[in-house]
Amino acid sequence: MSTIEKANEKLMAASIASQPKPSVDPSQKLVQTEPVDNVTNQANDGYLKTVEASPPILSLNWEKMRALAFLLPDMGHTLLAEQYRKIKHPLLRKITNNPTGELKNNLIMIASALEGEGKSYTAINLAISIAMELDHTALLIDVDSKKSAISKSLDITPELGLSDYLGSADLEIKDIIYSTDIAKLKIIPSGKADLASTEAATSTKMKQFLSEISDRYPDRVIILDTPPLMASAVAKALAFVAGQVVMVVEAEKTPTTVIEEASQYIENNRFAGFILNKTNLSSSTENLYGNYG
Numbered sequence: 001m002s003t004i005e006k007a008n009e010k011l012m013a014a015s016i017a018s019q020p021k022p023s024v025d026p027s028q029k030l031v032q033t034e035p036v037d038n039v040t041n042q043a044n045d046g047y048l049k050t051v052e053a054s055p056p057i058l059s060l061n062w063e064k065m066r067a068l069a070f071l072l073p074d075m076g077h078t079l080l081a082e083q084y085r086k087i088k089h090p091l092l093r094k095i096t097n098n099p100t101g102e103l104k105n106n107l108i109m110i111a112s113a114l115e116g117e118g119k120s121y122t123a124i125n126l127a128i129s130i131a132m133e134l135d136h137t138a139l140l141i142d143v144d145s146k147k148s149a150i151s152k153s154l155d156i157t158p159e160l161g162l163s164d165y166l167g168s169a170d171l172e173i174k175d176i177i178y179s180t181d182i183a184k185l186k187i188i189p190s191g192k193a194d195l196a197s198t199e200a201a202t203s204t205k206m207k208q209f210l211s212e213i214s215d216r217y218p219d220r221v222i223i224l225d226t227p228p229l230m231a232s233a234v235a236k237a238l239a240f241v242a243g244q245v246v247m248v249v250e251a252e253k254t255p256t257t258v259i260e261e262a263s264q265y266i267e268n269n270r271f272a273g274f275i276l277n278k279t280n281l282s283s284s285t286e287n288l289y290g291n292y293g
Helices: 004-009 061-066 079-096 118-129 148-156 162-166 205-214 235-239 256-263 285-290
Strands: 011-013 041-042 048-050 105-112 138-144 185-188 220-225 245-249 271-277
Touching: 004 105, 004 271, 061 148, 079 118, 079 245, 079 271, 105 118, 105 235, 118 148, 118 185, 118 220, 118 245, 118 271, 138 148, 162 205, 205 220, 245 256
Parallel strands: 011 271, 105 220, 105 245, 138 185, 138 220, 245 271
Antiparallel strands: 041 048
């Protein structure tokens, strides 16, 4: 049995669907009752309080996301939301059923063989879907500094990101984690510096970073949006770090030979399955989902 035939036993599917307008106003801002600066704050009671600066809350462009057919929190009963429920639940079960901690199953790498298969689209939607869970927080990390697709898709312009942290001795992890106006969805953008070298992806600091964010909060699920496997040494290196690797495949376009070759970079115990993207779902959808797990 070939690698692809074996992988078909773990097949997931996702498609694009237009959705209704959100019931939550994305322009709402967080109101801070007491003024603070980056070091101290003189509260109304006269006591001097030390506070920590944190990145500003990012307001995502919901209308742009809706136009691009991204999942949003008000789409709870749509086909798109249901598709991502069926995708995320097996991934979340692996996190729950990993008592020995041999693999960091809450580190989920979203991979693809080639560019343009819908990897970043899938990573964003999966993170939003996980953030809608009662028991989990989603942290979406853009490791593809060449494209920075997460920032572009969500129409955000954060000042700092992962590459800035890796290249600095002064920044802390908290300095690059951004909360958003989607509850329980946090983002670490790619940053301004280039993260295209294998040295950066396999550096001690990168390994410590991934280990710390994986271990610090038990409810946190980390989604890594990485470069294509066939084009990036960074993606190949991260495939040996993530506890679960999901590969996005563009339906009826990506050559089987390319999928076979890219799959060789993923260890069997880390491979979580394929997501067949840009497919026209029909009555066979339930069969596709039924084969996953």
